[in-house]
Amino acid sequence: MVSLPPGVKSGAHRHPGPVFGYVLEGTLELHIQGSEPRTLRKGEMFYEPDGVVHAGTRNPSSRDWARFVAMVIGPAGKPAVLPEKA
Numbered sequence: 001m002v003s004l005p006p007g008v009k010s011g012a013h014r015h016p017g018p019v020f021g022y023v024l025e026g027t028l029e030l031h032i033q034g035s036e037p038r039t040l041r042k043g044e045m046f047y048e049p050d051g052v053v054h055a056g057t058r059n060p061s062s063r064d065w066a067r068f069v070a071m072v073i074g075p076a077g078k079p080a081v082l083p084e085k086a
Contacts, residue, residue: 002057004028004066009058012084017074019048026066031055053084 001024004010012033023040030046031037033053039060040046048054059066072080 001067001069004057004059006059006061006063006065009056010054012053012055014051014053014082014084015048015072015074015080016051016078016082017072018050019046019070019072021046021048021068021070024067024069026064027060028066028068029058029060031057 004026022045023042025042027042028040029037030040030048031054032048033055038046074080
């Protein structure tokens with residue numbers, strides 16, 4: 001489970017396998033490199049293909065937290081998040 005405070009954005013990263021996610025509360029903006037950012041709200045699901053650069057996840061709210069569950073399918077023992085070098 002991931003909780004993002006209001007206004008927070010993650011840095012660019014990859015995952016070692018595909019990601020399946022579900023928004024539990026709040027609003028998320030997801031940006032997969034090569035596509036337009038998507039806005040997701042409570043009850044919506046998302047998918048990230050294996051190995052693509054995830055340019056960031058942002059909580060666009062100025063007052064509400066965003067929470068989501070993300071299941072990363074990848075090799076045992078590998079980190080679930082692999083930061084991208086700038």
